[in-house]
Amino acid sequence: MKNNIRKISKQMSYVLRHNPDAFGLSLDAQGWCKVSDLLAAFKEKGTPITREYLEEVVDTNDKKRFAFSEDGKMIRASQGHSIRIDLGYTPEVPPEILYHGTAKRNLDSIFKEGLQKRNRHHVHLSPDLDTAIKVGQRHGKVVVPKVKAKEMHVLGFEFYRSQNGVWL
Incomplete structure (x- = not known):
């Protein structure tokens, strides 16, 4: 069961963050997709x-990658999009x-070029060392x-906090 939850979570990450067309889905400007459309696409x-299983996938995701809208009718990835x-x-x-x-192999590049967002829209930052270690592993x-971060903010850099606590 846990492996299946992980598989569904990975598919959702791919579809809701990078390629909604792969499942024939459309996201609105804020990245929201109708839950009913996502369930139909999986089918x-x-x-x-089921809706209940989808809720379990969202609730048990250790990084809280997904969020439901307040009315529960829409779902989206919290961050990490390569699509606009x-x-x-x-x-x-x-x-x-x-x-x-x-990864350690990225350190030289980071020192030369700074942190880069690469194919995403933001660099992802963790609020604590333990979380950052888990991400890096x-x-x-x-x-x-x-x-x-505070010094950068004073210099004019903007920071955002996603619904799951990741700083962007």
Whole structure:
């Protein structure tokens, strides 16, 4: 069961963050998709899931990658999109320090070029060291550069906090 939840979560990440067309879905300007459309798309792809199962996938995702709208009729990825959407986040004053979990092999590039968003819209930052370590472990031997977020904010950089607490 847990492996299936992970499989569905990965498919949802791909569809809601990168390629809604793969499932014949349309996202609105803020990245929202009708829950009924997502369920129908999974059924059409040969993986029927219920609303209750979808809620379990969302609720048990350790990184809280997905969010339901207040009325529960829509769903979206909280961040990490490679497609153009407006998540509607407003700039916030960040904490003094934020952390960026990454693979050790990326460190030289980070020191030369700084943190890069690559094919996403934002650099993802963690509010604490433990979370950053978990994020970085997915990519290999982990390193966690500290980001002087408050200083950057004073210099004019904008920071946003997503629904799941990830700083962008």
